[in-house]
Amino acid sequence: MESAKLEQELLKRSAAGDATAFAELFRMYRHKLYSFLLRASGSPEMAEDITQDIFLKLWKNRELLTGIAQFGGYIYRMAQHQVINSLKRMARETLILGELGKTQPLAGPDAEAQLSLQEVTQSLHHALDKLTPKQKLVYTLSRERGLKHEEIARYLNISPSTVNNHMIEALRLIRQQLRTSPEAFTVLLVLLVFVP
Numbered sequence: 001m002e003s004a005k006l007e008q009e010l011l012k013r014s015a016a017g018d019a020t021a022f023a024e025l026f027r028m029y030r031h032k033l034y035s036f037l038l039r040a041s042g043s044p045e046m047a048e049d050i051t052q053d054i055f056l057k058l059w060k061n062r063e064l065l066t067g068i069a070q071f072g073g074y075i076y077r078m079a080q081h082q083v084i085n086s087l088k089r090m091a092r093e094t095l096i097l098g099e100l101g102k103t104q105p106l107a108g109p110d111a112e113a114q115l116s117l118q119e120v121t122q123s124l125h126h127a128l129d130k131l132t133p134k135q136k137l138v139y140t141l142s143r144e145r146g147l148k149h150e151e152i153a154r155y156l157n158i159s160p161s162t163v164n165n166h167m168i169e170a171l172r173l174i175r176q177q178l179r180t181s182p183e184a185f186t187v188l189l190v191l192l193v194f195v196p
Contacts, residue, residue, distance in 0.1 A: 007071055015065040022062065026055050029072065033079055040083045042161055043168045050082050127174040135173070138166040 007028075013021035030051060037047035054075055058065065068074045128136055134156075141147045141155065149167070153160040 011065045011068060011071060014059075015062050017062065022055075022059060025071070029075060030055075032072075033075060036076060037079055037083055040080070041086070042164055044165070045169060045172065046083070046086060050079060050086065054078050054082065124174065127176075131170050131173060135166045135170040138163055139170040139174075142167060 007025070010021045010025050010028075014025060033054065034047050034051045037050050038044060041047055041050070057078075058075070128139065131139065137156070138152055141152045142149070147155065149160050149163045152163045156163070
């Protein structure tokens with residue numbers, strides 16, 4: 001009961017803009033939330049990113065904190081939704097990057113679209129060059145040879161979760177690289193909408 005009172009007091013102070021109170025909430029929940037996200041995602045990087053993202057969103061909308069009765073349950077629900085959305089987004093990006101990796105022309109004779117696709121393909125190859133050798137190998141085996149994570153794990157004599165971590169990091173770095181090119185990012189958005 002005492003911890004519930006302390007939590008409500010910290011929420012009230014945080015809502016009023018008290019960064020010290022919010023930091024205390026962060027310390028209270030960070031490790032538990034990270035562990036939950038790590039189990040859900042299998043990725044330390046994703047777990048860390050989502051943990052930070054959740055607390056950033058909470059701070060940005062801190063005036064709403066006083067309306068939360070069960071803070072623990074609230075942030076775990078946020079975490080669950082966010083990890084599901086991240087995994088869905090990653091699956092879509094994997095499909096898009098697979099399509100880009102094939103370097104097939106877009107339908108129709110649109111020369112401008114062809115030029116954009118060439119720019120995106122160049123950006124993709126540039127991004128691939130920035131990966132570590134292991135990330136690049138995992139990405140290539142998955143996207144160009146069509147191997148499943150379990151097959152890659154056997155081929156490289158590493159665990160499937162290590163393959164998954166390499167793939168997650170490779171896609172994150174590729175996404176970062178493509179975002180630096182407005183043309184590439186625009187084509188990615190178009191593909192995201194139109195590629196089934």
